[in-house]
Amino acid sequence: MSLLNENFLMLQANYLFSDIAKKVEAFRNANPDAKLIRLGIGDVTQPLPQACLDAMHKAVDEQACSATFRGYGPEQGYDFLRKAIVDNDYTPRGVQLDMDEVFVSDGAKSDCGNIGDILSKDCTIGVTDPVYPVYIDSNVMSGRRIVLLNASPANGFVPAVPSEKIDIVYLCYPNNPTGMTLTKEQLAAWVDYARRNKTVIIYDAAYEAYISDPEIPHTIYEIEGAKEVAIEIRSFSKTAGFTGVRCGYTVVPKALKLAADDGSMVELNHLWNRRQCTKFNGTSYITQRAAEAVYSPEGKKQVRAVIDYYMRNASYIREKLQGLGYTVFGGVNAPYIWVKTPEGLGSWDFFNRLLNEIHVVTTPGAGFGNAGEGFIRITAFGLYEDCVEAMKRFETLK
Numbered sequence: 001m002s003l004l005n006e007n008f009l010m011l012q013a014n015y016l017f018s019d020i021a022k023k024v025e026a027f028r029n030a031n032p033d034a035k036l037i038r039l040g041i042g043d044v045t046q047p048l049p050q051a052c053l054d055a056m057h058k059a060v061d062e063q064a065c066s067a068t069f070r071g072y073g074p075e076q077g078y079d080f081l082r083k084a085i086v087d088n089d090y091t092p093r094g095v096q097l098d099m100d101e102v103f104v105s106d107g108a109k110s111d112c113g114n115i116g117d118i119l120s121k122d123c124t125i126g127v128t129d130p131v132y133p134v135y136i137d138s139n140v141m142s143g144r145r146i147v148l149l150n151a152s153p154a155n156g157f158v159p160a161v162p163s164e165k166i167d168i169v170y171l172c173y174p175n176n177p178t179g180m181t182l183t184k185e186q187l188a189a190w191v192d193y194a195r196r197n198k199t200v201i202i203y204d205a206a207y208e209a210y211i212s213d214p215e216i217p218h219t220i221y222e223i224e225g226a227k228e229v230a231i232e233i234r235s236f237s238k239t240a241g242f243t244g245v246r247c248g249y250t251v252v253p254k255a256l257k258l259a260a261d262d263g264s265m266v267e268l269n270h271l272w273n274r275r276q277c278t279k280f281n282g283t284s285y286i287t288q289r290a291a292e293a294v295y296s297p298e299g300k301k302q303v304r305a306v307i308d309y310y311m312r313n314a315s316y317i318r319e320k321l322q323g324l325g326y327t328v329f330g331g332v333n334a335p336y337i338w339v340k341t342p343e344g345l346g347s348w349d350f351f352n353r354l355l356n357e358i359h360v361v362t363t364p365g366a367g368f369g370n371a372g373e374g375f376i377r378i379t380a381f382g383l384y385e386d387c388v389e390a391m392k393r394f395e396t397l398k
């Protein structure tokens with residue numbers, strides 16, 4: 001018997017970003033003087049909001065004397081942050097949550113993967129294609145079967161609910177990589193599907209802050225009945241520049257219950273709490289103070305300004321590319337622009353042309369799944385000047 005978790009050997013090599021890095025490196029060696037513009041990787045570039053920095057400095061100073069020093073904190077997060085989350089992200093949207101339905105974490109990626117700890121290895125997992133690869137890989141590691149739900153221009157990148165039962169479905173809207181969103185009606189159809197089939201939806205709302213259209217739901221709990229079927233995962237990374245600081249949270253409503261083998265109904269909130277208490281020792285106090293500051297009046301203004309900055313990039317890129325005749329998706333309520341390759345070029349072929357001919361780095365859509373073939377992703381997380389320059393160069397592309 002192998003001592004390995006053999007499921008790891010089933011993982012498809014995901015070398016997307018290292019393959020891109022290699023191609024960029026080769027290009028730089030061959031063209032040391034070329035000015036590359038990087039609109040590829042999904043990392044933010046603007047510094048942390050001042051309100052967060054001030055809160056962190058203050059929290060650091062508190063560690064300097066025993067009266068204010070903080071050691072181990074609650075595994076679920078400090079009440080000051082859980083309360084700020086409930087009061088700002090949910091109550092104003094008409095969603096009533098208890099503080100103990102919110103679990104602060106070191107980021108959404110960990111939670112997207114770790115949540116599988118409380119679910120059976122036999123669950124089937126539905127994910128959209130193209131997809132944020134974490135949903136697939138973390139479940140393959142546990143030996144779960146993956147069902148791909150095709151997202152394409154034909155369905156507005158929102159798959160219709162399947163006819164068969166899938167046990168767990170990951171939905172991410174606004175979507176990475178397509179930058180597309182869904183309407184309340186579309187989300188309600190998924191909640192209805194979940195209620196009929198006893199499916200659990202894991203709703204990744206990492207880009208919620210980028211929504212400007214009032215018709216688009218910010219949280220799945222805006223849909224009636226969602227608390228009984230959905231877990232929601234959020235992050236401060238793309239909202240407030242926390243990609244390096246690390247903080248996110250997961251909502252597990254107490255109304256969400258699954259049947260045990262003995263027929264009793266078990267609260268997932270209880271299991272997740274147990275899981276976190278055992279395997280996680282909380283997000284640092286300093287980080288949680290920074291996250292709390294996101295909800296202060298200054299913090300809100302500063303966060304808004306950064307998001308507006310990125311969204312100005314997004315509209316600029318979107319409009320310029322449309323003007324040049326490209327078919328473009330996303331970039332309206334999300335910081336990603338999903339561009340159809342011209343003349344049916346493959347994702348990597350178009351990526352290579354952009355790199356070699358106009359020195360712009362993008363992400364080949366095929367890296368996000370088969371359904372991403374024929375597209376590239378451009379991020380709006382760069383500098384505005386770089387976006388302007390990149391679009392000038394697109395005009396010169398033959």
Ligand SMILES: *Cc1c(COP(=O)(O)O)cnc(C)c1O
Pocket residue numbers: 042106107108109110132172176204206234235236237238242243247248
């Ligand atoms: C960036 C991203 C996350 C990761 O968030 P962290 O909090 O930085 O771990 C989660 N989900 C999606 C879809 C993302 O694009």
